Amino acid sequence: SQQGEEDPQALSIQEGENATMNCSYKTSINNLQWYRQNSGRGLVHLILIRSNEREKHSGRLRVTLDTSKKSSSLLITASRAADTASYFCATVPTGTASKLTFGTGTRLQVTL
Amino acid sequence: DTGVSQDPRHKITKRGQNVTFRCDPISEHNRLYWYRQTLGQGPEFLTYFQNEAQLEKSRLLSDRFSAERPKGSFSTLEIQRTEQGDSAMYLCASSFSGTVGANVLTFGAGSRLTVL
Numbered sequence: 001s002q003q004g005e006e007d008p009q010a011l012s013i014q015e016g017e018n019a020t021m022n023c024s025y026k027t028s029i030n031n032l033q034w035y036r037q038n039s040g041r042g043l044v045h046l047i048l049i050r051s052n053e054r055e056k057h058s059g060r061l062r063v064t065l066d067t068s069k070k071s072s073s074l075l076i077t078a079s080r081a082a083d084t085a086s087y088f089c090a091t092v093p094t095g096t097a098s099k100l101t102f103g104t105g106t107r108l109q110v111t112l
Numbered sequence: 113d114t115g116v117s118q119d120p121r122h123k124i125t126k127r128g129q130n131v132t133f134r135c136d137p138i139s140e141h142n143r144l145y146w147y148r149q150t151l152g153q154g155p156e157f158l159t160y161f162q163n164e165a166q167l168e169k170s171r172l173l174s175d176r177f178s179a180e181r182p183k184g185s186f187s188t189l190e191i192q193r194t195e196q197g198d199s200a201m202y203l204c205a206s207s208f209s210g211t212v213g214a215n216v217l218t219f220g221a222g223s224r225l226t227v228l
Binding site: 033048088 | 143216
């Protein structure tokens with residue numbers, strides 16, 4: 001079963017614009033992660049934010065976490081064509097050892 | 113280390129046949145995971161191992177599915193009597209439990225199964 005749901009399901013922007021995608025989840029968590037998946041390939045870890053953190057940055061990525069609303073957002077600034085991919089949030093629910101549960105994903109298309 | 117390797121990358125089989133996928137994790141990683149992903153969906157957890165012990169199995173893993181990790185290194189996922197609904201990408205991932213980010217997964221490229 002999917003723990004999270006990403007919104008929007010699909011997003012199309014032009015190169016240089018910012019892209020924001022949101023993730024909502026259902027249970028309390030230890031941490032939340034974002035992964036990227038290029039077409040037909042495996043997933044690549046982007047960033048992890050712990051339940052006691054509210055914001056985290058990594059290069060052009062900015063992640064926020066609101067545990068009271070059970071939601072997170074991923075912001076990609078100054079997008080590039082190479083950012084075209086599907087983005088998934090994944091959570092480790094409190095009380096589970098290490099199983100990651102993934103959301104449904106946002107498909108991002110960055111055009112020139 | 114070349115990362116997580118999966119073999120074969122593509123498998124086409126007829127309904128009713130058995131198939132086996134192999135995963136070679138990153139050598140320092142003691143945890144190994146199997147996920148299944150269908151088109152347009154996120155990965156769904158199937159099972160995971162810590163060393164050779166299978167610690168959790170999803171209810172998605174029916175009796176036709178079996179996974180092993182006999183020596184705590186590579187793992188195999190076997191599907192018996194395949195059905196068309198088994199068509200999916202099977203993803204393997206690994207991680208190391210001894211670090212703070214123990215559940216940051218490194219994924220392989222996946223094994224795509226098509227059941228005719």
